[in-house]
Amino acid sequence: MPNLLKGIKDMPKGKKLVLVVIAALLILVLSIVIFGYCVISPMYSDTIDIVEAAPEVSEDDTSDIELEQSETIDESEQKQEDIVLEEQKHDDIYNIVLSGVDTRSYNLNSRSDTIILASYNRTKRTIKLVSFMRDSWVHLPDRGWSRINTATVYGGTGLLINTLNENFDLDVQGYIQVKFDDFRDIIDALGGIDVELTQQEINYINRKLHSDDRDWSNDITAEPGLVHLNGAQALWHCRNRSIGNSDFERTERQREVLSIIVDKAMSMDLSQAIQLIFEMRDSVNTNIPITTLAEMAFDAIVVGEMTVETTRIPFDGTFASANKNGASVLEIDIEENTRLLHEFLGYTDE
DSSP states (O other), rough: HHHHHHHHHHHHHHHHHHHHHHHHHHHEEEEEHHHHHIIOOOGGGTTEEEEEOOOOOGGOOOOTTOOOOOOOGGGGGOOOEEEOOOOOSTTTTTEEEEEEOOOSOTOOOOOOEEEEEEEEEETTEEEEEEEEEEEEEEETTTEEEGGGGGGGHHHHHHHHHHHHHHHTTOOOOEEEEEEEHHHHHHHHHHOEEEEHHHHHHHHHHHHHHHHHTOSSOOOOOOOEEEEEEHHHHHHHHTTTSSSTTOOOOHHHHHHHHHHHHHHHTTSSSSHHHHHHHHTTTTOOEEOOOHHHHHHHHHHIIIIOOEEEEEEEOOOTTTTEEEEEEEEEEEOOOOOHHHHHHHHTTTOOOO
C-alpha cells in the first residue's frame, strides 16, 4: 500500500486527474448498483416468467367447460402459470395489470378482488384505468368458463393476464401486484390521500376498522365532504361493496383512489419520488423492466401534464345478470366489450 500511494504521488499531474476521474466513476457505478440492489430488487422477488405459447392441442379444448364456482379450490389444482408471450399491438401504448391480492405472500393463489388495466400512451400522455368486474363470466385458458377473479386462484397473476389477453385481444405482459396489507403502507408513504366521502361511507370505514381490524385509533371524525384518509382508512374505502350498487361502485371507488394516487405521485419532485420508491420497495411485486419504470417515472415527474381517464368492463348495456352453477355472475358480450375497450385505449384511432 505505501508503494502504491508513493507511485500515485509521483505521477504527472495529468495522469493523476485521469485516475481521480476513473475512481469517481467507479464509485458512482458502485453506488448505483448498491442502490438498485437495495431499492429495486425486492420488487422483483417473485416475478413470473414470460414464455412462448404452447402448440394448440385439439383434445384439450376447454371452450365449453364451465368450472364449478366453489369458494375453495383443491390445492392440487393451483399453480402459478407463466405469462404467454404477446406481441405489442401499438408502439406507443403500454399495458399493465394492477392486481390486489388478499394474501400474505405473492406466490400464494387467492381470488383477486381488484383487477385494473393501466394503459399508458406515450404520445398522447394519458393513463387510462379500466376496472374488470370480479363476477364477469370469461374463459380461462386451458381451464374453462368462470368468474374472472378466480383466474388468480387457479393460476395466479399469470393466468389472470392470459385470461385478459385471450378474452379481450390485449397484449399485457407486465403486472404490479399489491397485497392489501401493503396497500395501506403505500398510502401512508404518500402522506395519505384526500377523498370525497358521504356520511354512509365514513360510517362503513369506522365500522370495518372496529370489526375487522380491531382498531379504534383510526376513526374518521371529519364531516362528510373532502376527507383526508390514511392507509387503513383508504383500504376499507376501496373494499367497500356494501354501499351503492355493489361491485359497480366499489370498482369506481378504486379507480378514483388510483387516480388520486397517480396525481399525487406526479406532483412530486425527483427526490420525493426516489424516497417513495425506497419506502414502498417491499410493498409491491412486479416484472416491469427497470428501464420502462424509469421512462414512465421521467415522463410523469419531469415532463408532467399527464391526464388520467377511467372506465370499467363490462360497459353499460353489454351484460346481463346470470346464474352459473349456483353462482351469480355477469354474462358479458365479450365481442362488444372488446370493441369498446380498444376504442377507449386508442387502438382504433386514425
